[in-house]
Amino acid sequence: MEYNLMVNQEKKCINAVISDQHIQVQTENALHDAGFVNISDHQVLLTVDGKIFNAFVSHHGNTKTVAIQGRSYEIRDADLIEETSSGKKSVLNAATIVASPMPAVVTGILVKTGDRVEKGRGLVIVSAMKMETTLFAPFDGTISGINAKPGDKVMPTQILVDIEKD
Amino acid sequence: MEYNLMVNQEKKCINAVISDQHIQVQTENALHDAGFVNISDHQVLLTVDGKIFNAFVSHHGNTKTVAIQGRSYEIRDADLIEETSSGKKSVLNAATIVASPMPAVVTGILVKTGDRVEKGRGLVIVSAMKMETTLFAPFDGTISGINAKPGDKVMPTQILVDIEKD
């Protein structure tokens, strides 16, 4: 069976046959034969040619974080993502929106609706864990909406300022 | 509301009023007013008069183990127990049955069906974690059934030998 997985933003197409305690995977350049045991909800023990790979897994939404030997990978089912995200307001193109790079608290709004702004103009100041970051205008335009106020807790998916592009 | 709880084999009748983050409990000799926060599935934080009691909880069946300040308590809802256990083969009276005191492996059967046994006669040897224990006849009688064989893993609820009482 074919799986399309997104591994840290990179699309990987693999073929896998999965049974109760066994997975055979054909990737682009290797064939793996792995035994597996689910140790807990968050831990999978893989055995490949007698070698042990101990994987820790957590999931939030469709993405799973898999940590192996101290390295972590963000993995999601690419097909699943495309479908579920198609209905939502997409925030994929981070270069063209005004959003906090991390969960943060808004500490200042530097513009108001109707203001003309040039690319690079500071719009919003957010603070997280004692670190302040200024969010800049991604292009020239006019502020058509401000969706946050000082004190608000905001997430990276939230668009804080709407700009009508010139 | 009245609750009948079994706390380590001792029946306790208490009155409690429970809201979202608050419990008022009237026990036999005290009135407690406690705030609570569920920290996780296994942890409850109680605050009584500003004092913190950190409780760890696990449950198996109807019984919960509650550990507070390094002490642990086995608690169940007495009403619930009586109802659910009424339909099952009861093994409450441990003095009159032949069962292993702990999960164990049977290492020897010392009698066979039809044998006459006297109280105190060794019937079965079980072993757990390198410790061997002999199970004795609780009364005089005739062996009417043997429900285990060497190598079997047995639980404390399992009756290993049936004896027809004289």
Place this chain on the structure above:
Amino acid sequence: MFKKILIANRGEIALRVIHTCREMGIKTVAVYSDADKKAAHVISSDEAVYLGPSEPSLSYLNMDAVIAAAKKTRADAIHPGYGFLSENHEFARRCRDEDLVFIGPAPGVIKNLGDKITSRNIMIGGGVPVIPGLSRSEPDMAVLKEAAKKIGYPILVKATAGGGGKGIRIVHGPEEMEQAVTEASSEAFNAFGNREVYIEKFFTRARHIEFQILADQYGHTIHLYERECSIQRRHQKIIEETPSLALTPELREEMGNAAVKAAKSAHYENAGTVEFLLDEENRFYFLEINTRLQVEHPVTEITTGVDLVRLQIEIAAGRELSLRQSDIRPRGHAIECRIYAEDPEKDFFPSPGTIRFMKEPDGPGIRIDSGIYQGFEVPVDYDPILSKLIVHAGTRDEAVGKMIKALQDYIILGVKTPVELMTDILNSEPFRTGQVFTDFITTHFSDWKPDRDLADMAMIAFLAHSRGNIEKRGRTSSEPGKTVSPWDTLGNWKL
């Protein structure tokens, strides 16, 4: 001895203090804000008092609320931890006025050492080497430039108040001086309400070496040797160790003596840290005294066998320090890694969130000072430190081996951490050979990306985990024997 101590802090350092208090049979009072209702330090204390909203100025920095909490719970003393009110002389004074013992030096000492020019002059008076510079605020630009010329460029323009990298400019030549002074002065005024700046020599390649000191009320002052803290990001330490590879036994003794001299000159009492810069020619200069417990104090504890918090408490309670300098004999090598909620791939941006899964390393020679637990929501409102991982072994090589293993075994899912970066730092040639300077991260790891060579295994684990969880749901479903097919739930698999 105190019966009850209020800990005016949160996170791992609050827990660190709670540990020792409990061992000493002293009751603890935690304080908390809205964001910290379920925080680990609250859970682990004997009593807890709510201070106010998450915003630090309304809770952990709110002196009235903290002192009221201590009064209400009848605490004898307040341990301030680090950060927040720990180096606030006004708070220390208010504690004293309210008949609460502030576990730290006297208010006047905190005040003097908090002002860079004052402390610099105290050190000069005590014969402790300071960085070549001007020990006064100088408004005349001509005088300033003249002094700078004598000292030699590059020059650091530095605000006399505050810290945290604010009000600081590097000047490479006289032509940059005027603008730098104006900017630094204005930034300092905005941040600390004080325009004063001064100048000193700037060292492009230096080590940050500090000495732990202990001083009681009876004039006994000792040092507990050094900590090498040169590995920093955004002017904040992330990896510390002791002993420092840069010090010869002679230099160590000389610096230790200077640290004791510095503490004595400032009439220091309780535990503190004397920070030095060590230049490439192994000359050392006084930087500042931190008048509190340091984040990295565990490496000192683990090598000297001393419980610094216990001694802080004993000293504050008026006990005489029974340890003498000759009793302090560090053993082996210790390293600490600070585990922050931040993303080293994205310029160390903070990464608050929920700890979805956590597994700590264990075994010999490993210590963890942690402020989190699985399920805890790391708030955006405070410092991003989650925990500290400390290892101790016979030699530096053994300690590095132990730390790498421990980092690999330290699983924190749900927030980003620099654990992978730290593994690579410890494995790197410059770290292995002790070539650590304050520019270490920018020089060697500015474009760091983790090595993702186990992606195939990760994908297999992804599939196995999905399969396993389906199995499990299948088993607990109402119809025994019937298992949900993975294909029903595992996305849009194509046949």
Place this chain on the structure above:
Amino acid sequence: MFKKILIANRGEIALRVIHTCREMGIKTVAVYSDADKKAAHVISSDEAVYLGPSEPSLSYLNMDAVIAAAKKTRADAIHPGYGFLSENHEFARRCRDEDLVFIGPAPGVIKNLGDKITSRNIMIGGGVPVIPGLSRSEPDMAVLKEAAKKIGYPILVKATAGGGGKGIRIVHGPEEMEQAVTEASSEAFNAFGNREVYIEKFFTRARHIEFQILADQYGHTIHLYERECSIQRRHQKIIEETPSLALTPELREEMGNAAVKAAKSAHYENAGTVEFLLDEENRFYFLEINTRLQVEHPVTEITTGVDLVRLQIEIAAGRELSLRQSDIRPRGHAIECRIYAEDPEKDFFPSPGTIRFMKEPDGPGIRIDSGIYQGFEVPVDYDPILSKLIVHAGTRDEAVGKMIKALQDYIILGVKTPVELMTDILNSEPFRTGQVFTDFITTHFSDWKPDRDLADMAMIAFLAHSRGNIEKRGRTSSEPGKTVSPWDTLGNWKL
């Protein structure tokens, strides 16, 4: 140095060896039985080989299977841990024949020290004090009684082979001698296939004190001071500490020298333990040498700063011991509590089961050597040891305070453990004052019951937990906002 080591063991000791191997960059091979497919030692190794069914004789004691596993994975050496094949001279010899390094002493040494009469005679030859007794098997009852009379009653009749408390009888007068010899001899034959017994003096009130030793292939032998192991249940140690309160510096030196002499007399190599009995008059007698790593080795490691497993591996690889006796300078006080799956309220009956919830203490001076994790099913087939909790502090009082706190913070739900009993032991007057003898538990804690004075809080927690979980189910239900009423699911509450 070895590239790969197979660890012929399970549980916490297998993990202990894995820790050091990983720090040294040595690959590890775990072995496992059916019961241990998901065991912690398997999860933590680089490779794992299945040995056979859960029954020890078919897996962990199966020499063919273990050696085949080492061959298959191309391991250079085998670390036997403790128990299982660790003191089996035949296994050590087979390893050597198969060109595998057995990490332990030579087969002949293991054999000699495993036989009680042989080892006794070696010690007499080496001038090490032994328990007054007969250093031979004596079939003539008259000679035996004559000897017993000289030694003085009570007398211990003891099988020359084996151990584990089998083939042992206490004799209080000549009239009991004949039956005791017959019984012990028969029991020994059934257990070890060897009828031989001998007699020695029995001490009703004694301490069990042992010395850690290290010896390399080049004749350097040192000791790493003592461990006090008198607190036992069913002849098995449960709490150990170092230093022992019973030893004066002179006696410590004398016993340490005797331990080194004992090891040298036996041509001992690698790490081992010389066990002594210390009677009420502070006379000490050789008991036996354990030719392996001891369960309680961590208290020695934590006070001396030495990694015993690393040294075991280095010695086995032919390295010279660089430590000299004067390098060993123990610091502070260490205590270990063994956490068994057993019920101290029911005569220490084993308590296998699933670890439903687990939370380990952390913070300064705490070490945990653990073989379990949350969700692990503790098998009925093996020794009930789950983990070991070790603390280290400046003084004994501080260590006791730390251990009590750590025990209170060590939550293991799902199986019974002696954690509560241990808290009470550490709090008890006889323990505090160091009055520890091998009869400690029977004398002071035979009818022990936990103090259940927080039953009210426990009931409140029970109700709160039920309520909380219902809330949670409510929140994740398909209809947002609608919460299942607690009364629907929380049993038959009466209004």
